[in-house]
Amino acid sequence: MVWRNAIVLYAALTVLTGIVYPLVVTGIADVVFPHEAKGSLITSSRKVIGSEQIGQQFSDPRYFWGRPSATSPAYDGAASSGSNLGPNHPDLAKAVQERVAALRAADPWNAAAVPIDLVTASGSGLDPDVSPAGALYQAGRVARARGITEKTVRALIVRSTEGRTFGILGEPHVNVLKLNLALDLIQHPRPAEE
Amino acid sequence: MTPNAWIQIGLYVAVLLLSAKPLGAYMARVFENRPLGPMNVLRPLERLLYRIAGIDPEREMGWKAYAGAMLVFSAVGLVFVYALQRLQHVLPFNPDHLGPVSPDSSFNTSISFVTNTNWQGYGGETTMSYLSQMAALTVQNFVSAAAGIAMLIALIRGFARRSASTIGNFWSDMVRSTLYILLPLSIVLAIVLVSQGVVQTFAGHVTVTPLDPSAGQATQTLALGPAASQIAIKQLGTNGGGFFNVNSAHPFENATPLSNFLQVLSILLIAGALCYTFGRMVGDTRQGWAILAAMTVILIGFLIVAVTSEQAGNPALRRLGVDDAPSALQAGGNMEGKETRFGIINSALWASTTTAASNGSVNAMHDSFTPLGGLAAMLLLQLGEVVFGGVGSGLYGMLLLVIIAVFLAGLMVGRTPEYLGKKLDAYDMKMASLGILVMPLVVLVGTAVAVSTAAGRATIFNPGTHGFSEVLYAFSSAGNNNGSAFAGLGANNPFYNTALGLVMFAARFWIAIPVLALAGSLARKKHVPPSAGTLPTHGVTFVTLLIGVVLLVAALTFVPALALGPIAEHLTALR
Numbered sequence: 223m224v225w226r227n228a229i230v231l232y233a234a235l236t237v238l239t240g241i242v243y244p245l246v247v248t249g250i251a252d253v254v255f256p257h258e259a260k261g262s263l264i265t266s267s268r269k270v271i272g273s274e275q276i277g278q279q280f281s282d283p284r285y286f287w288g289r290p291s292a293t294s295p296a297y298d299g300a301a302s303s304g305s306n307l308g309p310n311h312p313d314l315a316k317a318v319q320e321r322v323a324a325l326r327a328a329d330p331w332n333a334a335a336v337p338i339d340l341v342t343a344s345g346s347g348l349d350p351d352v353s354p355a356g357a358l359y360q361a362g363r364v365a366r367a368r369g370i371t372e373k374t375v376r377a378l379i380v381r382s383t384e385g386r387t388f389g390i391l392g393e394p395h396v397n398v399l400k401l402n403l404a405l406d407l408i409q410h411p412r413p414a415e416e
Numbered sequence: 417m418t419p420n421a422w423i424q425i426g427l428y429v430a431v432l433l434l435s436a437k438p439l440g441a442y443m444a445r446v447f448e449n450r451p452l453g454p455m456n457v458l459r460p461l462e463r464l465l466y467r468i469a470g471i472d473p474e475r476e477m478g479w480k481a482y483a484g485a486m487l488v489f490s491a492v493g494l495v496f497v498y499a500l501q502r503l504q505h506v507l508p509f510n511p512d513h514l515g516p517v518s519p520d521s522s523f524n525t526s527i528s529f530v531t532n533t534n535w536q537g538y539g540g541e542t543t544m545s546y547l548s549q550m551a552a553l554t555v556q557n558f559v560s561a562a563a564g565i566a567m568l569i570a571l572i573r574g575f576a577r578r579s580a581s582t583i584g585n586f587w588s589d590m591v592r593s594t595l596y597i598l599l600p601l602s603i604v605l606a607i608v609l610v611s612q613g614v615v616q617t618f619a620g621h622v623t624v625t626p627l628d629p630s631a632g633q634a635t636q637t638l639a640l641g642p643a644a645s646q647i648a649i650k651q652l653g654t655n656g657g658g659f660f661n662v663n664s665a666h667p668f669e670n671a672t673p674l675s676n677f678l679q680v681l682s683i684l685l686i687a688g689a690l691c692y693t694f695g696r697m698v699g700d701t702r703q704g705w706a707i708l709a710a711m712t713v714i715l716i717g718f719l720i721v722a723v724t725s726e727q728a729g730n731p732a733l734r735r736l737g738v739d740d741a742p743s744a745l746q747a748g749g750n751m752e753g754k755e756t757r758f759g760i761i762n763s764a765l766w767a768s769t770t771t772a773a774s775n776g777s778v779n780a781m782h783d784s785f786t787p788l789g790g791l792a793a794m795l796l797l798q799l800g801e802v803v804f805g806g807v808g809s810g811l812y813g814m815l816l817l818v819i820i821a822v823f824l825a826g827l828m829v830g831r832t833p834e835y836l837g838k839k840l841d842a843y844d845m846k847m848a849s850l851g852i853l854v855m856p857l858v859v860l861v862g863t864a865v866a867v868s869t870a871a872g873r874a875t876i877f878n879p880g881t882h883g884f885s886e887v888l889y890a891f892s893s894a895g896n897n898n899g900s901a902f903a904g905l906g907a908n909n910p911f912y913n914t915a916l917g918l919v920m921f922a923a924r925f926w927i928a929i930p931v932l933a934l935a936g937s938l939a940r941k942k943h944v945p946p947s948a949g950t951l952p953t954h955g956v957t958f959v960t961l962l963i964g965v966v967l968l969v970a971a972l973t974f975v976p977a978l979a980l981g982p983i984a985e986h987l988t989a990l991r
Contacts, residue, residue, distance in 0.1 A: 223470075227587060228489045231469040232496065232559070235594065238465075239558040239649075240551035247603060247645040248618065251610040259616045261640050261668065263624070270624045273638055275613050275667035279631040289756065299638035300621060301542050302662040304753045304781035306904030308882035309730045310989055314752060314784075319736050335739035338729070342752040345665030345763075345780045351756035353746035355739070390423055392673020393747045393759030402627055 264399070272399050273299075277350040280402065283328060283367040286352070286360050288398040289339055290321060293347035305343040318342065329363040351395035354383045368409060378404055418742050421723050421761045428765060429712065431681060432688055436708060439685065440692025446596045447569045447589065447697070458595050465591055473591075476582035479936025482570055483929055485586035486563055490530050490925070493556060497526035500552040501544070510545035511620030512639075517543060524913035529556035531924035532564055532806055534650070534657030534776055534899040535916060537908035541639035541660050546618060553657060554646045558602075561653030562593035564808030567928055568690060571812050572697045574935030575836045578943045583935045597686065598653055605682060606648035613671030616644040643669055651682035654806040656776030656899045664766070664779040665755055676758055676779060680766050683775045687804040690811050698836050702954035707814055710962045714803045715772050718792045722764040725788035726750045731989065750789070753781030764789060771796040774806035776899025783878065783886065783902040787986035790885060790902070791978065797892040797900075798974045799966055800855055806897060809924075812931045814966075818953070819848040819934075821965040825951050825958075835953060837943040847934040854926040856973040858919045859895035863888050863977065866915065875906030881988065885981035892974075894919040 251259040262274040272278055277288045279296045291297045292305035307314040321341040326332070337355040357379045365372040382401045385394050445452055466473050477485065501517035504510055517525070521538055528535045529552070540549070566589035573583045610616050617640050626636050643659040647669055650657055664670035670679060688708060695704025727749040729740040742748035747759025754763045763780035770777055771793040782793055796803060802814040819835060823845060826833035833840045866872030866887045876883040886905040893900055894916040901907065907916065952958060 224485055224488050225492075227469050227471050228485070228492045231465065231471065231587060231591070232489065232492045234465050234468055235559055235591075236496070236551055236555045238461075239594065239599065240555040243599065243602070244550050244554065244616075244642045244645040247606045247610075247648075248616050248642055250607055251616040251644065254607065255610045258613045258671075259610050259644075260619065261615050261617070261622060261638060262613050262671075263622065270622065271627055272624050272636065275671050276636075276638055277667075278626045278628065278636060279633055280628045281631040282628050285628050295633060297633075297636065299636050301539060301639075302660050302666050303539075304662060304665065304784065304903070306781055306783040306877060306902070307752060308783060308878040308885075308904070308985075309750065309752070309786050310732060310880070310882060310985060311878050314730075315732050315736065318733050318738065322737050335737055337746050338733070338738050338740040338748060338751045339746060339756055341736075341738055342733075342754075345753045345755050345778075346660075346662045346667060348667055349755050349757075350667055353756055355743065355746035356756075358745065386420070387673040387677075390420070390427060391677050392757050392762060394745065395756045399627060406627075 274397065274400065275350055276348045278399055280398070283363055285402045285405070286357055286364060286398050289349050289352060290317070290341065290343045291347040292343040297348055299348060302346045302348055304345045304347060329360070332359070332362055334359060350397050350399060352398055354379065354394050354396055357396045357401065364405070368405070370409065374408070378408065417720065417723050417727065421727070424761050425719060425723070425765060428677070428681065429716065432684055433708070433712065435685055436689045436692045439689035440704070441696060443597060443689060443693040444696040446592050447693070452596060455596050455600065462591060462595055466587070469587070471587045473585055473588035475585055477585055478582050479570070479932045482583055482586045483932040486567065486928065487925070489563065489590070493530045493559065494526050497529055497552040497556060498522050501525060501548050504545040504548045507545065507547050509547035509550070509618070511618070514543060514545050520910045520913040521908055524917040527917045527920050528899065529553055529655070529657060530560055531897050531920045532560040532653070532655060532774065532809065533894060533897040533920045533924070534655045535894055535901070535920060536657055536899065537913055539661035540658055541641070546641055549646060549659060550642060554649060557646065557649040557653045557655040557657070558594050558598050559590065561598060561655060561807045562590045564806050565593040565597070565690070566590045566808065567931060568808035568812045571815060571931055571935040572694050574938035575838060576698050577939045579941070580939040583932070583939050598649060601652050602645070602648040605652065605678060606644040608678060609644045609647060609675050612675035613667070614644040614647060614675060615640050615668045616642055618642060640668070647679070650777060651679045651775065652686060654683065654687060654773045654775040656770065658777060663777050665781070670779055673757055673762065676762055676766070680762070680769055683769045683773050683777070684804045686807045687773055687810045690808065694811060700836070700954070703836065706954045706959050707811070707818065707962070710959045710966070711803045711814070714799070714963055714966060715768065718772070718796055719765060719768045722768045722789050722792040723761055725786045725792070726760045726764045728786070730786060750784070750786050753784030755779065767793045768796060770900055771898060772803040772805070774801040774809060774897045776893065778900050781903060782889070782900060783904045787982045787989060791982035791986070793900070794885070794889050794892055794982065795970065795974065795978065797896050797898050798859070799970045800852065801896040801898060802966060809897065813851070813927070816848045816851045816931070817966055817969070818962060819844065820852065820969070821958070821962045822951065822953065824965065825961060831949055834944055834950060837945065838938050838941050839944055843937055844934055847930040847937070850930040851927045852969065855895050855923055858922045859891045860977060862891040862895065862915055862919050866891065871911035875909060875912070877904030877906065881981055881985040885985065888977055888981050890916060891919060895923045897923050
């Protein structure tokens with residue numbers, strides 16, 4: 223008897239919580255927040271160029287660069303991963319040293335210390351943001367590569383910075399993909415195709 | 417700690433404590449079967465479930481029948497979750513054509529989700545079809561949490577009832593937990609999470625064309641899925657199993673600081689409120705507040721250690737010309753494995769709450785925490801998941817320690833220990849001790865076996881003491897039904913899938929059965945009115961004693977092992 227109770231109840235609760243519940247949530251989400259439910263995708267000239275939530279790999283000096291990503295290849299949206307390097311793993315210090323050197327080589331005029339988030343891998347490998355400090359550090363390089371004033375670039379960073387929610391929650395951050403799209407817009411819209 | 421750290425933590429604790437009374441009082445009504453206002457619309461659904469399953473919800477059960485029903489229900493779940501994973505390639509809702517999950521991984525995952533652990537040896541987006549995520553894993557998120565709440569309610573009835581032979585009906589306790597508590601909260605939370613950017617769709621992967629072609633990637637593939645519905649219950653039910661590999665660090669699983677706040681609140685919400693439910697059902701709410709106070713004090717202590725250590729950063733990196741000072745422009749600190757939008761404070765807050773509760777979801781990689789930050793998380797596991805703990809299981813674990821504390825106090829003054837008007841005899845003490853000793857046994861023996869065998873050492877990722885920490889953390893997590901990890905350890909292999917599977921099984925059921933036996937024993941007892949010599953269990957003195965017992969039991973058991981892991985690593989790094 224107890225087995226019959228258990229099996230039938232389990233099956234019924236599977237239908238309720240495993241099928242009906244996700245379908246109801248999907249149905250409501252589809253109506254109320256369709257853009258967010260489907261991945262907050264950004265479309266530009268009828269091409270889907272990314273998601274507001276997911277970072278991308280940048281290497282062109284005219285673009286801001288995001289954080290190091292531990293996925294392989296970087297920013298693999300199909301298989302998220304952190305580095306899991308412990309704080310005293312020798313590979314961590316080595317990787318950070320190389321990243322500092324690479325940032326300095328790309329911007330030899332900049333003597334400032336490198337903001338920590340630019341040289342440490344994010345938890346997801348898909349972090350869409352850098353800190354405002356991380357963006358400001360790159361302002362000089364981006365301005366020179368684009369032939370515009372650093373003041374323009376800094377102003378754009380300030381405009382693109384999202385502060386703490388309600389002034390309290392989380393940390394100030396700058397969405398790198400959206401910042402780069404805004405950069406392309408203020409100049410004569412020049413897609414980076416060469 | 418920065419001023420903002422105090423504000424964020426203060427806000428969190430305030431909202432958590434303010435929710436305890438309304439939600440706790442509502443849950444007491446659910447289990448006392450009283451009218452539930454608007455939620456009464458679900459009554460016909462409840463009756464329908466009983467009718468098709470042939471259940472009489474009014475039929476009271478003794479503790480053995482109650483435990484039997486719980487075990488049979490869990491066994492059905494184990495078989496079902498295992499079978500669904502093995503057969504997912506021939507079942508629907510698999511748009512990305514994922515193959516069957518391996519036998520050892522399926523074994524591990526089915527135990528993991530049935531025991532409310534949600535340890536994940538696999539990467540969600542690359543392993544599980546949408547059907548497996550929903551009909552196997554999401555279902556267990558509900559019913560394993562509901563079973564935990566049911567067992568707690570049975571224990572509370574043991575305290576509340578007098579000269580009774582029964583402790584309630586498992587089926588109705590479980591169904592009511594699911595229908596009236598977990599399901600409505602989950603629907604609301606899931607929708608709010610979607611508004612923040614958490615995905616909820618049945619479409620498969622989407623391929624996009626990234627902005628910068630010179631970065632060498634012509635396309636980027638984004639995994640999607642019905643994530644929000646699963647994440648809502650994963651937090652509320654202290655399950656913790658992520659939809660994606662990196663859990664709530666993934667932007668599609670936890671998109672904004674607000675989604676983060678709501679998720680981290682949900683981790684402790686029900687467990688905290690159940691303290692009030694307990695007080696209400698035993699007829700003295702001060703008893704519930706006392707336990708909630710002890711839990712909160714311990715949590716805040718560990719939180720401060722975690723935030724301070726992570727904010728202090730990693731000295732090994734500071735030498736390399738980086739700026740890790742917290743400022744208005746950056747979170748600073750130890751950012752390896754952390755997300756920019758959450759920074760240090762929210763990552764450390766999450767790490768502390770997820771390990772205090774038996775949740776185990778993460779929004780940052782614990783393996784990359786500083787030695788002391790990682791120690792805070794690991795020791796919170798080793799306290800036995802009683803600081804809030806899992807929904808239901810946390811409070812019944814804490815009540816075992818309350819009994820130990822009352823016993824110790826009784827020894828000091830030479831009186832028979834009593835709690836809530838029940839005299840505690842040798843049988844009760846045996847059950848409480850059993851419930852407390854099983855966990856250290858499986859954790860320490862498991863760790864010892866793993867580090868002494870080649871199979872256990874083969875997949876350690878970090879060298880030296882940190883590698884030992886990875887293994888100790890894995891067994892502490894499994895042995896407390898938590899599910900978080902120092903994830904560098906390669907755990908998706910036959911050795912760890914089997915060993916951790918067995919540990920999770922023991923940790924859930926070898927504790928649940930003594931708890932129900934205790935409930936049966938307590939229910940049979942008469943009520944003894946308090947006398948001049950009765951120890952009050954609601955004042956500052958008792959709260960302090962309880963905190964002492966919780967910390968002491970864990971410290972005596974685990975400090976030697978911790979000395980070989982995070983403590984050694986911390987001291988080495990200081991050199």
